[in-house]
Amino acid sequence: MFMIFGIPGPLLFGQLLLGLINGAFYAMLSLGLAVIFGMLNIINFAHGALFMMGAFVSWMLLTYVGIGYFPSLILAPLIVGIFGLLLEKTIISRLYKLDHLYGLLLTFGLALVIEGLFRNAYGSSGMPYRIPSVLQGATNLGFMYMPNYRGWVVLVAVVVCLATWAIIEKTSLGATLRAATENAPLVQAFGVDVPRLITLTYAGGVALAAFAGVLAAPIYSVNPNMGTNFINTVFAVVVIGGMGSIMGSIVTGFALGVIEGLTKVFYPQASATVVFLVMVIVLLTRPRGLFGKAA
Amino acid sequence: MFGFSRAQSIAFLAMVALIVICPYVLYPVFLMRILCMALFACAFNLMIGYVGLLSFGHAAFFGMGSYIAAWTMKNWQVDAVVAIALGGLTGAALGLVLGYLAIRRSGIYFAMITLALAQMVYFFCLQAPFTGGEDGIQQVPRGTLFGVFDLSNDMTMYWVVAIIFILGFLMVHRIIHSPFGQVLKGIRENEPRAISLGYRTDDYKLIAFVLSCLIAGVAGGTKALVFGIATLTDVHYATSGEVVLMTLLGGLGTVFGPIMGATVVVSMENYLAQFGAWVTVTQGVIFMICVLAFRRGIIGEIGGYLRLAL
Numbered sequence A: 001m002f003m004i005f006g007i008p009g010p011l012l013f014g015q016l017l018l019g020l021i022n023g024a025f026y027a028m029l030s031l032g033l034a035v036i037f038g039m040l041n042i043i044n045f046a047h048g049a050l051f052m053m054g055a056f057v058s059w060m061l062l063t064y065v066g067i068g069y070f071p072s073l074i075l076a077p078l079i080v081g082i083f084g085l086l087l088e089k090t091i092i093s094r095l096y097k098l099d100h101l102y103g104l105l106l107t108f109g110l111a112l113v114i115e116g117l118f119r120n121a122y123g124s125s126g127m128p129y130r131i132p133s134v135l136q137g138a139t140n141l142g143f144m145y146m147p148n149y150r151g152w153v154v155l156v157a158v159v160v161c162l163a164t165w166a167i168i169e170k171t172s173l174g175a176t177l178r179a180a181t182e183n184a185p186l187v188q189a190f191g192v193d194v195p196r197l198i199t200l201t202y203a204g205g206v207a208l209a210a211f212a213g214v215l216a217a218p219i220y221s222v223n224p225n226m227g228t229n230f231i232n233t234v235f236a237v238v239v240i241g242g243m244g245s246i247m248g249s250i251v252t253g254f255a256l257g258v259i260e261g262l263t264k265v266f267y268p269q270a271s272a273t274v275v276f277l278v279m280v281i282v283l284l285t286r287p288r289g290l291f292g293k294a295a
Numbered sequence B: 001m002f003g004f005s006r007a008q009s010i011a012f013l014a015m016v017a018l019i020v021i022c023p024y025v026l027y028p029v030f031l032m033r034i035l036c037m038a039l040f041a042c043a044f045n046l047m048i049g050y051v052g053l054l055s056f057g058h059a060a061f062f063g064m065g066s067y068i069a070a071w072t073m074k075n076w077q078v079d080a081v082v083a084i085a086l087g088g089l090t091g092a093a094l095g096l097v098l099g100y101l102a103i104r105r106s107g108i109y110f111a112m113i114t115l116a117l118a119q120m121v122y123f124f125c126l127q128a129p130f131t132g133g134e135d136g137i138q139q140v141p142r143g144t145l146f147g148v149f150d151l152s153n154d155m156t157m158y159w160v161v162a163i164i165f166i167l168g169f170l171m172v173h174r175i176i177h178s179p180f181g182q183v184l185k186g187i188r189e190n191e192p193r194a195i196s197l198g199y200r201t202d203d204y205k206l207i208a209f210v211l212s213c214l215i216a217g218v219a220g221g222t223k224a225l226v227f228g229i230a231t232l233t234d235v236h237y238a239t240s241g242e243v244v245l246m247t248l249l250g251g252l253g254t255v256f257g258p259i260m261g262a263t264v265v266v267s268m269e270n271y272l273a274q275f276g277a278w279v280t281v282t283q284g285v286i287f288m289i290c291v292l293a294f295r296r297g298i299i300g301e302i303g304g305y306l307r308l309a310l
Helices: A009-040 A047-065 A069-090 A100-122 A148-170 A172-182 A184-189 A194-216 A226-241 A246-266 A274-285 B006-024 B028-050 B059-076 B080-102 B107-127 B154-176 B179-189 B191-196 B201-227 B237-250 B257-275 B278-293 B297-306
Strands: A138-140 A145-147
Touching: A009 A047, A009 A148, A009 A172, A009 A194, A009 A226, A009 A246, A047 A069, A047 A100, A047 A194, A047 A226, A069 A194, A100 A226, A100 B107, A100 B237, A100 B278, A138 A148, A145 A148, A148 A172, A148 A194, A148 A246, A172 A184, A172 A194, A184 A194, A194 A226, A226 A246, A226 A274, A226 B107, A246 A274, A274 B080, A274 B107, B006 B028, B006 B154, B028 B154, B028 B179, B028 B201, B028 B237, B028 B257, B059 B080, B059 B107, B059 B201, B059 B237, B080 B107, B080 B201, B107 B237, B154 B179, B154 B201, B179 B191, B179 B201, B191 B201, B237 B257, B237 B278, B237 B297, B257 B278, B257 B297
Parallel strands: none
Antiparallel strands: A138 A145
């Protein structure tokens, strides 16, 4: 067995991989938060609850309907996305003229309702979700054994993040979106249906969270608290990255996951708090966040 | 009196009268929980109502005050007033550090930063040896006040809690109506203008934050003595959410709103406790109703109806 900095290599790489996986979820969640914040000026506190909902919908599809993992990757985000669309149309759209804090309070209440309902129905112990047979097993990479599913999650997350980035930065739809973020009335004057764009943005961000939830289902047990455990850390990630840049959110998410993984190797006691410590350092040196724009 | 308007004086006297009468009708321990949470909500209201900053991490100061009061009481057998004062000072000290970081941003970011910092405090409490981890600090004696009054008697404890609450309430009111409080309101309304007038707005915000945390710590310490227990629940973000809910429901920036909100929320939890997670669902629904249709809160609506600032 070879050693790196006095740490067995497999242990180090194993934790790095775990860090990358957490980072993948941080990236997908903070990306959705950033996109929604850009358009709606709302911090979607219900993001964690909708992530959990994504995992639960895929579990329900498998348990009640017999629909497997791969169709769920499309279906669950679609279902949760439609739910998000209805939420935006009926409730959230009433808040745009108010102080931004009301959006935060409303979505916080929404998160409580969603989590409470799932806890009533399924308890908080959690349900297992089997890894699909194609992705079971592990591959020998030479320096470590990598469980196939974990490699798959990192790969898919990177692809989805880059695709989102490409849609927003490189397509004409994305250009309209960015323009509407900068100056909505002007874009509307050009004949773009901005309210519809806002609705679709919210649904898209929510679907992204649900997609992350489906990916997470086989790794963590499907339980009503799984979103909350993530979302508090994701808020710190968002503060560190600043919400100005899409690529910034992705990079920050992955990087913090890796830092967390490494901390687990070298100083496990601090692994739960290291993201928050990074946030403190960033606040002291660059209060606007690493990729934040001037206020 | 303390800058109260005529209507507020009447409301204040009515509140004091209720505090005096209620323990003869209702269970004192239940009332003490309301008073502790009401004081906590008043502390939170100082920030959101008068500085315009939404702290989503106030449980950190409440919970730390609770832990320190419980720990000193249990291990050093100090006087109750010392334990509660230490709880308050711990809240203030923590508030100074976290507030120094958080006031660098405002609006939504301030809320997220305070939430994240409080989460850090939560993980610290989960691992630190003195908090007892998942078990918390249990069987904390109530001790005596000034070495004279035995607080193990519920009624004696009640009067102490009532006095702490009223003093805390008056302190918040005094802060708001001092020249310092006027500057805070000025910052809330137009910060660039306050800066151009020469006020160091960051200092003002930080002092307000520390004062708010001091009172939150006192509320937490008092709560720890009343129930003889300090646990992770006190530092959990759900407690932060609860105090936001109380203040929102009662009326942000109203004098009596937080107290009304705390009364309703604590009573609701008490009666709904048997239904498990429905408490969470109900709280969430109240949040949404308040934001969508009821933004002035109970006291704000009553005040609006009577054309009075309550």
